[in-house]
Amino acid sequence: MKIMRFITEDETIAWGTGWDGKTASRLEGDVFVNLTDTGERLKVRQVLPVVWASAIICIGLNYRRHAKETGLEMPEYPAVFMKNPGAITGHGAPIVIPGCCTEPPEVDFEAELGVVIKSPVKNVSEEKALDYVMGYTCANDVSARRWQKHAGAGQWVKGKSFDTFCPCGPVMVTPDEITDPQDLDIQCRINGTVMQKSNTSDMVFSVARIISYLSQSCTLMPGTLILTGTPEGVGYTRNPPVYLTPGDRVETEIQGIGTLENTVVLEK
Numbered sequence: 001m002k003i004m005r006f007i008t009e010d011e012t013i014a015w016g017t018g019w020d021g022k023t024a025s026r027l028e029g030d031v032f033v034n035l036t037d038t039g040e041r042l043k044v045r046q047v048l049p050v051v052w053a054s055a056i057i058c059i060g061l062n063y064r065r066h067a068k069e070t071g072l073e074m075p076e077y078p079a080v081f082m083k084n085p086g087a088i089t090g091h092g093a094p095i096v097i098p099g100c101c102t103e104p105p106e107v108d109f110e111a112e113l114g115v116v117i118k119s120p121v122k123n124v125s126e127e128k129a130l131d132y133v134m135g136y137t138c139a140n141d142v143s144a145r146r147w148q149k150h151a152g153a154g155q156w157v158k159g160k161s162f163d164t165f166c167p168c169g170p171v172m173v174t175p176d177e178i179t180d181p182q183d184l185d186i187q188c189r190i191n192g193t194v195m196q197k198s199n200t201s202d203m204v205f206s207v208a209r210i211i212s213y214l215s216q217s218c219t220l221m222p223g224t225l226i227l228t229g230t231p232e233g234v235g236y237t238r239n240p241p242v243y244l245t246p247g248d249r250v251e252t253e254i255q256g257i258g259t260l261e262n263t264v265v266l267e268k
Contacts, residue, residue: 002171002258003027003035005090007046008146014042015098019171030211032134032173032222037168049090050137050172051116053225056083057212058112058141062229063202069237078205083227084268085143091170094265095142095250096161098162102266105243106146109220111196112229114139114168115207117224121215129211132220135172136181138252139261140188141227142166143245162203165253167224167262168225178256181207185255191246198231 004016004024016024017037026042059078061067064117067074087093097107107153118134141160148159178184181200188196205213207228214220244250248264 001035001125001177003031003050003174003175004169004171005048005050005242007048009043009045013048015156016042016044023176024223027161047091047170049088050135050169054083054221054223056085056087056166056225056227057214058083058227059205059229060156063147063198063231064204064205065198065202065232066145066234067204069232074204078210080214081156081160083103083136083157083166084232087161087163087166088225089167089262090163091260091262093167094158094164094261095140095167095244095262096162096164096265096267097244098144099247100268101144101162102149104146105245106144107244108143108145108235108246109188109190109195110141110143111186111249112139112141112227112230113184113200113207113254114209115226115228116209117180117220117226120219121224122190122219123217124215126212128257129208129215130175132211133175134222135174136174136178136254136257137164137168138254139168139225139227139249140252140260140262141230145230149155150172166227167250167260168260169260171258184257189213189253190242190244191250192249195235195242196233198229198233200228200229202237203229215252
């Protein structure tokens with residue numbers, strides 16, 4: 001099932017499925033347990049992030065060709081960092097370039113497969129890890145490169161956590177429709193130009209391995225959003241570098257999920 005979260009015409013927040021770009025069929029129940037399709041069509045006034053994350057845990061350097069383009073060694077263990085949950089934004093919402101990230105330009109794009117955890121999980125084996133996945137979504141790990149590299153004493157969190165720096169959506173797809181998360185085409189386009197194009201088979205650490213690793217003596221709570229790394233083609237590795245500028249249209253597309261679209265604006 002493709003699940004979305006949205007604001008209706010009467011200003012309520014609802015879960016839905018079967019989105020046609022204008023309306024969706026209302027779902028009722030607990031998103032973490034069971035949702036039932038009521039068949040009632042509602043107009044979608046605004047698409048919301050598919051989940052309001054309890055935590056956002058990210059994996060760096062998790063595509064072989066991306067690690068190569070950065071000139072960094074392939075990691076022996078997953079490189080883990082976090083984003084502030086307040087950075088989440090949804091499909092159709094703007095990516096806002098902070099005023100402190102304009103001179104010089106530094107805001108970059110990172111198309112990623114997002115994984116949402118459905119129930120508390122701790123010390124899970126790799127073989128059983130996918131049993132705890134509620135769904136998969138498109139995400140973009142928007143990054144301020146100067147802040148990431150030089151303004152965090154070696155920590156990436158600040159440069160990754162500005163407001164709107166975690167677009168996700170437009171839908172979350174349940175695991176019954178994505179039986180193999182390691183065979184999904186992934187692409188990022190800026191103003192229609194393909195910047196990133198790869199397949200999740202290029203991941204260094206699989207989704208199952210990531211969940212198992214993160215859960216070692218550490219409970220992952222329901223609603224945790226895991227960003228699983230980005231493929232090659234990011235802006236700062238290009239010659240000359242390509243950074244997001246106001247007016248840009250960013251599309252993150254993942255096979256079997258859909259396309260997440262966001263425009264870029266400057267902070268007022």
